[in-house]
Amino acid sequence: xxxxxxxxxxxxxxxxxxxxxxxxxxxxxxxxxxxxxxxxxxxxxxxxxxxxxxxxxxxxxxxxxxxxxxxxxxxxxxxxxxxxxxxxxxxxxxxxxxxxxxxxxxxxxxxxxxxxxxxxxxxxxxxxxxxxxxxxxxxxxxxxxxxxxxxxxxxxxxxxxxxxxxxxxxxxxxxxxxxxxxxxxxxxxxxxxxxxxxxxxxxxxxxxxxxxxxxxxxxxxxxxxxxxxxxxxxxxxxxxxxxxxxxxxxxxxxxxxxxxxxxxxxxxxxxxxxxxxxxxxxxxxxxxxxxxxxxxxxxxxxxxxxxxxxxxxxxxxxxxxxxxxxxxxxxxxxxxxxxxxxxxxxxxxxxxxxxxxxxxxxxxxxxxxxxxxxxxxxxxxxxxxxxxxxxxxxxxxxxxxxxxxxxxxxxxxxxxxxxxxxxxxxxxxxxxxxxxxxxxxxxxxxxxxxxxxxxxxxxxxxxxxxxxxxxxxxxxxxxxxxxxxxxxxxxxxxxxxxxxxxxxxxxxxxxxxxxxxxxxxxxxxxxxxxxxxxxxxxxxxxxx
Amino acid sequence: xxxxxxxxxxxxxxxxxxxxxxxxxxxxxxxxxxxxxxxxxxxxxxxxxxxxxxxxxxxxxxxxxxxxxxxxxxxxxxxxxxxxxxxxxxxxxxxxxxxxxxxxxxxxxxxxxxxxxxxxxxxxxxxxxxxxxxxxxxxxxxxxxxxxxxxxxxxxxxxxxxxxxxxxxxxxxxxxxxxxxxxxxxxxxxxxxxxxxxxxxxxxxxxxxxxxxxxxxxxxxxxxxxxxxxxxxxxxxxxxxxxxxxxxxxxxxxxxxxxxxxxxxxxxxxxxxxxxxxxxxxxxxxxxxxxxxxxxxxxxxx
Numbered sequence: 001x002x003x004x005x006x007x008x009x010x011x012x013x014x015x016x017x018x019x020x021x022x023x024x025x026x027x028x029x030x031x032x033x034x035x036x037x038x039x040x041x042x043x044x045x046x047x048x049x050x051x052x053x054x055x056x057x058x059x060x061x062x063x064x065x066x067x068x069x070x071x072x073x074x075x076x077x078x079x080x081x082x083x084x085x086x087x088x089x090x091x092x093x094x095x096x097x098x099x100x101x102x103x104x105x106x107x108x109x110x111x112x113x114x115x116x117x118x119x120x121x122x123x124x125x126x127x128x129x130x131x132x133x134x135x136x137x138x139x140x141x142x143x144x145x146x147x148x149x150x151x152x153x154x155x156x157x158x159x160x161x162x163x164x165x166x167x168x169x170x171x172x173x174x175x176x177x178x179x180x181x182x183x184x185x186x187x188x189x190x191x192x193x194x195x196x197x198x199x200x201x202x203x204x205x206x207x208x209x210x211x212x213x214x215x216x217x218x219x220x221x222x223x224x225x226x227x228x229x230x231x232x233x234x235x236x237x238x239x240x241x242x243x244x245x246x247x248x249x250x251x252x253x254x255x256x257x258x259x260x261x262x263x264x265x266x267x268x269x270x271x272x273x274x275x276x277x278x279x280x281x282x283x284x285x286x287x288x289x290x291x292x293x294x295x296x297x298x299x300x301x302x303x304x305x306x307x308x309x310x311x312x313x314x315x316x317x318x319x320x321x322x323x324x325x326x327x328x329x330x331x332x333x334x335x336x337x338x339x340x341x342x343x344x345x346x347x348x349x350x351x352x353x354x355x356x357x358x359x360x361x362x363x364x365x366x367x368x369x370x371x372x373x374x375x376x377x378x379x380x381x382x383x384x385x386x387x388x389x390x391x392x393x394x395x396x397x398x399x400x401x402x403x404x405x406x407x408x409x410x411x412x413x414x415x416x417x418x419x420x421x422x423x424x425x426x427x428x429x430x431x432x433x434x435x436x437x438x439x440x441x442x443x444x445x446x447x448x449x450x451x452x453x454x455x456x457x458x459x460x461x462x463x464x465x466x467x468x469x470x471x472x473x474x475x476x477x478x479x480x481x482x483x484x485x486x487x488x489x490x491x492x493x494x495x496x497x498x499x500x501x502x503x504x505x506x507x508x509x510x511x512x513x514x515x516x517x518x519x520x521x522x523x524x525x526x527x528x529x530x531x532x533x534x535x536x537x538x539x540x541x542x543x544x
Numbered sequence: 545x546x547x548x549x550x551x552x553x554x555x556x557x558x559x560x561x562x563x564x565x566x567x568x569x570x571x572x573x574x575x576x577x578x579x580x581x582x583x584x585x586x587x588x589x590x591x592x593x594x595x596x597x598x599x600x601x602x603x604x605x606x607x608x609x610x611x612x613x614x615x616x617x618x619x620x621x622x623x624x625x626x627x628x629x630x631x632x633x634x635x636x637x638x639x640x641x642x643x644x645x646x647x648x649x650x651x652x653x654x655x656x657x658x659x660x661x662x663x664x665x666x667x668x669x670x671x672x673x674x675x676x677x678x679x680x681x682x683x684x685x686x687x688x689x690x691x692x693x694x695x696x697x698x699x700x701x702x703x704x705x706x707x708x709x710x711x712x713x714x715x716x717x718x719x720x721x722x723x724x725x726x727x728x729x730x731x732x733x734x735x736x737x738x739x740x741x742x743x744x745x746x747x748x749x750x751x752x753x754x755x756x757x758x759x760x761x762x763x764x765x766x767x768x769x770x771x772x773x774x775x776x777x778x779x780x781x782x783x784x785x786x787x788x789x790x791x792x793x794x795x796x797x798x799x800x801x802x803x804x805x806x807x808x809x810x811x812x813x814x815x816x817x818x819x820x821x822x823x824x825x826x827x828x829x830x831x832x833x834x835x836x837x838x839x840x841x842x843x844x845x846x
Contacts, residue, residue, distance in 0.1 A: 108637075108676060186637065186676055281672040282639070286646035290639075296647060300636065384634045388687065391598055391628035392651035395620045541600040543591075 006120025010128030014102045018132070020471050024478045025094045026140055028365075031485045033079075033087050033166075034147030040079055041153060053078055055218050057325050062428055064209040066318040068236045069221035075151075076158045076241025082322065084166070085205075088235050089198065091140065091170035095133045096177040096194040102129035104181035104190045107273050116272050126178060126267055130260070133174035141167030158241030168252040169235040173198060175256045178263035185275035188303070195307075198232075205233035231255060293394055293402035300376055301403075305410050308369035309417055315362045316418035320425035320440060323354035349510065351436070355422070355443050356507035362418070363447035364484040364502040369414060370407060370455045371473045377403040378462055378469050381542055396537050404459065404529060411451045419444030439509040446508050449521035450501040454480065456528035457501075463535040550609075551576050551698055551729045552597065557606035559592055559753075566592045567753040569606070574731055579724050581744035581761075582733040583834060589753040590733045591631055594702050597731075598628060611698060624653045627691035631702035631733070633683040635675045641686045642671030648690040660693040666715050681707035692719055699723060699730045705739060717743060737830040747830075751837055765827040768836070769802035772811075772825045776818035786814055802828075 015022070044050045054073040057063050064070075067081040103126050106112035115125060145163035149156050173194065180193040208227025215222070227233035234248035266276065289295050327350050380386045389399060419441035426440055427433045457476065462469040480500040487497045497503045504521060506514040552574035559567040567589045574580040584590050595601040597610050599619030608615060611625050635644045642664075649655035664671055669685045678686065684707045691699060705716050713736070720743050723730055734740050740747060741761065749757040757764055769790060774780065780799040784792040788807025793800050803811045815823070828836075 188638070279674050279677050282643065282674055284640065284642035284671040286639075286643040286650075290643060291647055291650040293651070296636075299639070384630065384632055385636065387595075387600060387630045388628075388633070388635060388648060389651065390600060390619070391623060391630065392648055393620050393623040393653055394651045538602075540602055541595070543595060543600065 003121045003123055004127060006115075006118065006124040007127045007131065010102075010115070010120065010124055011131050014128055014132045017102075018098070020474055022136060024474050026136070026143065027478055028481060029087060029090060029094075029140055030143050030147065031482060032090070033083055033144050035485050036083060037075075037079065037148065037151045037154070040075060040082065041151070044075065044078060047073070050074060050078060051219070053325065057081055058214055058218055058221050060321070060325065060429065061210045062425075063321050063325060064212065064221065065206040066314075066321065068205070069209050069212050069223045069227070071220045071239055072242035073219055074155075074241055075153045076155060076162065079154075080162070080236070080240060084162070084236055085202075085232065086318075088166055088169040088232055089202065091137065091166060092173035092198050092232075093195070095137060095170045095174035096180075096191060096198070098133045098136065099129045099174050099177035100181045100187045100190045100194070102132065103178070104184065105187040108186050113272055123264055123267060126181075126263065130174060130178060133177075134171050137167040137170035137174070140170070155241055157244055161238050161240035161244045165235040165238040165240065165249065165252070168249065168256070169231060172231045172252055172256045172259070175259035175263065179259055179266070182263055182266040182270065183276045185273075185277070185279050189277070189279075201230040201232050205230040205236070208233055209236075293389070293398050294406065296389075297402040297406045300380075301373055301406055301410070304372050304376065305369075305414075308366065308372070308410075309414055311369075312366055312414040312418040313421040315366065316421035316444060317425035319355070319358050319362060320422040321429045323351050323358070324426055324429040327351045327354070351426075352439070352510040353507075355440055356510035359418070359422070359443045360447055360450070360502050360505040360507070361484045363415065363444075363451060363505070364480045364500070366414065366418070367451060367454050367477055367480060367502070370411065370451060370458065371477050373403070373407040373410060374455065374458045374462065374473055375470050377407075384543060386541060387543060390541065397533060400533050400536050404455075404533075407455060408452060411455070412445075412448055415444045415447055415451065416441070442513075443508045446518060447502070447505050449518045449525060450505045452525040453501040453521045453528070456525040456532065459532035460528050460535075463532040463539065549576050550574060551611060552580075552731060553607070553609040554593070554597075555607040557593065557596065557608055558604045559589075559596060559601065560604045565753060567596075569754060570750060571755045571758065572748050573758070574729060575746070576729055577724070577727050578745040579720060579730040579732060579743050581740040581747035582731055582750075583735075583737075583740065583747055583830075584750040585837075588750050590750065591702055592753075593750075594628075594700055594731070594733065597700065598623070625696050626698040626700060627652060627694045627696045629684070629687045629691045629699075629701045629704045633687040635683070635686065637674065637676035639675055640672055641669055641675060641678060641682070644675060644686050645671065645690045645693065648687070649694050652690075652694050652696070655693050656695055659695075660689065663689040663692055663719075666719075667712060679707070681709065681712070684708060685712075688716070692723075697728060699728060701730065702733045703735060704732070705734065705736060713739065737834060741830050749834070749837060756837055757833075761830065764833065767805060768828045768833055769804050770808065770825050770827060771800070771802055771832070772815075772823065773798060773800045774815065774818075774820055774824075775799070775822040776815075776820050778818045780818060783811070783814065786811055802832075 044053060050073045054070050054077070057067055058070045066085060068085055070081045071077055106115065106125060112125060116122070141163040144166065145159055148154050148159035148162065176197055177190065177194045180197075181190040184190040184193055205227050208224040208230065209221070211224035211226065212221040214220070223233065223237060227237065231252060234251045237248045238245050270276070290299055380389070386399070390396060422440040422444060423437035426436055458469065458473045461472045465472065480502055483492070483497055483500040484502050486492070487503070501521060504517045506517055550573050552572060554570060554572040557567050557570045558565065570589065570593060572582070572593065582590055582593075592601065596603050596608060597615055599615035599617070599622065602616050611622055613622065615622055639647070645660065646655065649660070667685045667689060669682060669689065675683070675686070684704060688704055691701070705713055708716060717739065720730055720732070732740065732744065744761065746760050747758070747764065748755055775797045776799070780794060781792075783789050783799070783801060786807070787810070788804040789811060790802045790804070791800070
């Protein structure tokens, strides 16, 4: 078949280029889903607790925005409520980025032209990118299914539907990215359009779920028709563990095929390197605010910052709403109360424990913001742009500190946003505004030193290893997330835990405020950052 | 280092990247007010030398002096007095050309507004386009305009015109001549030898990290093989046996060959016996000079 000519080679090229990103994405998603099953089992040990969870979640219109339409009281449906939408969104984002990276970005850099001049068919690059994206989603679904099928309490058919619908949502958004990478002439524009569609579909589903009707027994919510306009909604409406419906699966497959047909059609009609939406022109003169190292850093980092901020806000808000739901469950469950009372080192308040445990874990996950900001900084050097900058009267220290100070500020602002979103989310969900608002805000802010220390370690690696820091940063990030998610559950040795800065954040507010680790981590972060700067000033700039 | 009129003075500069020796006792002198051609095959160490001059790389050994000081550690003060165009212009994809020009010139210490306008006009650059949409030539224009719009003492240009069309090449050459008249110094690394011949007072040729030739172009040419084209009544093939004769080619009536300067007399004596009908000779073009080095280089490698 000539139309696939070269596809397999390009698939191998893509796999080679993504040999670090792909395993980390898969690890993170498996950790998020299958990895949380043990903690859910612990949290809802008996049917009473499960009923309590569902009967408190189902009526919560705000809760439904993030948890979807709860339906039925078993471990699987609770897992759906807690995990499905988040996991689907992250799988969608990973799929979107993957497809644009191997299609539009290649055309942007000119590599696409070179590939196109070889013995490859016109559609091969897109076919290859889609095959890798679909492959990633299939592998993820299989691993998630494999892991969940080991959990005795989960119905195997339900787990199959759970994994399948997650994978199909991911594949759907890969096909959306296939379209947007035809529409925009550069990767970030393409990603922006695809993410905008993701947000749009999220909002439709959120509205549809919020406006849903609750059944007489209070255990099932039927979504409003708006949910049925959203592929994320379809994924949820498969209702694994309670219904296992096939219609939404067919809708997902049909819409994916439709998107793919459209993408390949546009591809066959357009020139290589061209797009449907032409690049807009920009200003002929720079604004005064751009004319400094900091101004440039802000310009380069702002889009990424805003994206992550949305993540921090959503995670913070959801966490607090969930914690409030949990609390209501907890108050109805004797077993849980005994469990909490027997755990050492806490004040016995379930909401406090939830917040204290979950916020440092979320902070570790959102440390991806630091990784991407540091990657931007390193890109300046590896792309050679730094040569033009440092060829002017800009000093190395100023350049270095422009990115470091901006990212530090970003860390503080993002954690503050997470805390505020958490405080407000809690206030809305519980309809009370009390000292808990402050507690939640502080429990987010206590992660600042760990976050800055995490950044300092990456900076040091960047200065000392000069160029290969991206791989290090992502692996270190994966390690920290892994430790925060599992070390406690599987009782990993203490020394493995100590390497992650996030494990040293004190569990506020469940324990009393302990400033010592915070001071130590802050001092360490400052020292390592200065050391990194010292090395950076004295090493060769890595040039091509 | 003693005080000198030289804007750039490099002696025995060595740079190692791990085990790889990129520069090996390289010498380079650039006098104040001259346009100096910096030549060498790809990978010979031109850009490495320039990056050491800018303080981006640290020398392993040797003496480097630029505008009166050692570049490593003094780059900020130095860079206020020079403008640099890198060989591979890569700027921010989401900034427009105009924004990049303003940013780079401002970081260097300011921009001559009238000059900026004139340069954008003369080089016919659309400053409103995003950098990612520019072709190679347009990317170079952005860096060139940012450099030329700055009023500094020294301009370091690393292959600045490899993507420009012949019309813009003329524009570029006129600006360099303007700089020279204003008493500015230019270090020009280039593969466009016609450009070097028309602009440069002196050249330095390097190979595998070492200087192989340096001086005024006319002097260098004197040191090298003269090209002869002759027509003779007698057979000319015997010439190839004479010491100092290279590249002998016979085509129809015409014979061409190169002669090393120290063997000119012997060759002339032999030529006299051939009953010449016609003879022309000319000094080597820069391109031929360059090829001589380059071929030596390749034969040494193999």
